[in-house]
Amino acid sequence: MTMQQPRGRVLVVDDQPSNIELLHDIFKAVHEVEFAMDGEKAIDMAESALPDIVLLDVQLPGIDGFEVCKRLKDNPKTQHIPIIFLTARRDVDDMVKGYKMGAVDYVTKPFNWFELIAKVNTQLVLKDVKAELRNAYQREEQFFRQIQLSIEESDMTLSGKRAPVRQKILIVDDSVNSIETLENVLRDEYELFFATSAEEAKRVAIEVVPHLIMLDVVLPDSSGYEVCEELKRQAETQDIPIVFVTSRDSAEDEVRGFQAGAIDYIVKPYRPNIVTVRMRNLLELVRNRDLLKRLTLTDALTNIPNRRNFQEVYQREWFRALRSGEPLSILMMDIDNFKRYNDYYGHPQGDVCLKKVAKALYTARKRNTDFLARIGGEEFVMVLPNTDQDGANNFATSVLNAVRQLNIPHVQNENKGQVTLSIGLLTCKPSHKIKRDEALSLADECLYQAKQQGRDRIAQRDMTI
Numbered sequence: 069m070t071m072q073q074p075r076g077r078v079l080v081v082d083d084q085p086s087n088i089e090l091l092h093d094i095f096k097a098v099h100e101v102e103f104a105m106d107g108e109k110a111i112d113m114a115e116s117a118l119p120d121i122v123l124l125d126v127q128l129p130g131i132d133g134f135e136v137c138k139r140l141k142d143n144p145k146t147q148h149i150p151i152i153f154l155t156a157r158r159d160v161d162d163m164v165k166g167y168k169m170g171a172v173d174y175v176t177k178p179f180n181w182f183e184l185i186a187k188v189n190t191q192l193v194l195k196d197v198k199a200e201l202r203n204a205y206q207r208e209e210q211f212f213r214q215i216q217l218s219i220e221e222s223d224m225t226l227s228g229k230r231a232p233v234r235q236k237i238l239i240v241d242d243s244v245n246s247i248e249t250l251e252n253v254l255r256d257e258y259e260l261f262f263a264t265s266a267e268e269a270k271r272v273a274i275e276v277v278p279h280l281i282m283l284d285v286v287l288p289d290s291s292g293y294e295v296c297e298e299l300k301r302q303a304e305t306q307d308i309p310i311v312f313v314t315s316r317d318s319a320e321d322e323v324r325g326f327q328a329g330a331i332d333y334i335v336k337p338y339r340p341n342i343v344t345v346r347m348r349n350l351l352e353l354v355r356n357r358d359l360l361k362r363l364t365l366t367d368a369l370t371n372i373p374n375r376r377n378f379q380e381v382y383q384r385e386w387f388r389a390l391r392s393g394e395p396l397s398i399l400m401m402d403i404d405n406f407k408r409y410n411d412y413y414g415h416p417q418g419d420v421c422l423k424k425v426a427k428a429l430y431t432a433r434k435r436n437t438d439f440l441a442r443i444g445g446e447e448f449v450m451v452l453p454n455t456d457q458d459g460a461n462n463f464a465t466s467v468l469n470a471v472r473q474l475n476i477p478h479v480q481n482e483n484k485g486q487v488t489l490s491i492g493l494l495t496c497k498p499s500h501k502i503k504r505d506e507a508l509s510l511a512d513e514c515l516y517q518a519k520q521q522g523r524d525r526i527a528q529r530d531m532t533i
């Protein structure tokens with residue numbers, strides 16, 4: 069998962085001064101670190117200082133770590149704070165109890181720096197994502213609900229019961245036994261894909277784009293570390309979180325795994341309950357991250373992609389066309405005399421009009437790869453990959469008609485009487501001779517001409533000849 073290094077306030081709860089010293093050394097460079105040496109003190113400090121994360125020892129004098137966790141989770145003031153247990157390896161079976169109390173993860177002693185840092189970072193990112201989602205919800209409750217609904221809808225199948233589509237996990241292991249064990253643990257909750265070699269893993273990862281990859285370190289044709297590094301280098305796969313699953317449990321191996329870009333490290337033999345809960349935590353992070361990304365890339369009024377989204381997609385399509393040599397068409401679209409519409413019918417009615425036009429444009433799209441965005445007040449853009457001037461002109465004509473057919477009255481729109489659109493259409497073959505921004509400016513110039521020539525029309529330029 070691509071993540072920036074988050075900064076936060078870490079509360080360490082441990083009764084061993086040597087552990088406190090060690091944890092202080094690990095985190096002091098990036099985080100603010102505070103300490104408590106018993107459970108009661110930990111609860112007081114959590115309530116007053118509201119840290120971003122609590123690292124909690126299980127064995128404590130007085131009330132133990134489980135009880136501290138329970139009390140923090142019962143308190144509305146502290147229940148949002150993620151808790152990671154610090155535990156001796158022999159207590160790992162107890163960790164199911166920790167998860168039931170509301171902990172998000174655990175780390176075994178003696179500490180592996182990389183594991184600890186990676187897990188704390190993951191939880192800080194997740195906490196930030198959740199906070200941003202809560203803010204978005206408060207700011208734009210209705211918009212938030214729409215996005216959430218559209219995600220849930222795309223997560224549904226129409227298989228009779230409209231069961232939610234399960235998140236996808238790719239399991240990479242050359243041992244059939246290991247695959248079967250994980251399959252038994254995870255198949256009820258997730259859609260599983262399998263690969264038994266490095267090459268197959270890379271191919272399936274690109275084809276399926278799973279939500280998470282569980283990756284064995286030892287593979288017949290390469291090492292899991294190399295697969296991980298390669299997936300992290302590629303744009304299509306770099307955001308997929310990777311968890312190493314291996315019987316190699318030396319500290320060096322774990323460090324190597326986290327350095328390669330893994331988000332977690334699970335040592336065989338698995339404890340099924342622990343695997344289930346860890347996967348659930350990581351996949352919750354993925355789901356929330358995707359929801360937040362959708363929110364930041366969607367226009368709140370019309371619910372179609374926004375300018376930022378357009379910039380990403382346009383760049384991607386430009387480079388794709390540059391590689392393939394295919395033509396690319398750009399439609400710059402602008403509602404005619406919209407200022408007068410607002411002045412005459414009022415701003416709220418203007419919003420209704422914008423929503424109707426956005427819907428008509430979206431419905432007019434012929435291919436899934438045709439991309440529509442709202443990039444300004446009453447300005448929309450469409451990118452049509454692999455479309456020549458003739459095709460794009462036919463399409464633009466159908467778009468003009470779709471808006472006319474909405475029959476939205478606009479008495480101030482000169483002699484038209486209804487809402488209309490002007491379109492600037494540019495077709496080009498991306499090459500080193502024409503720059504991306506230049507193509508957009510040329511499409512804008514065409515739009516300006518369409519306005520000059522009387523609106524409700526297309527003005528075009530073909531740069532492929």
Ligand SMILES: Nc1nc2c(ncn2[C@@H]2O[C@H](COP(=O)(O)OP(=O)(O)OP(=O)(O)O)[C@@H](O)[C@H]2O)c(=O)[nH]1
Nearest residue numbers: 402403404405406407408410415418419445446519
């Ligand atoms: N209702 C509403 N109006 C908006 C929104 N964003 C921008 N506008 C309005 O859109 C109008 C755009 O006006 P202009 O850029 O002058 O263009 P125009 O009146 O459409 O004129 P031409 O483009 O030349 O046909 C302005 O009045 C903006 O206030 C919005 O989200 N909702």
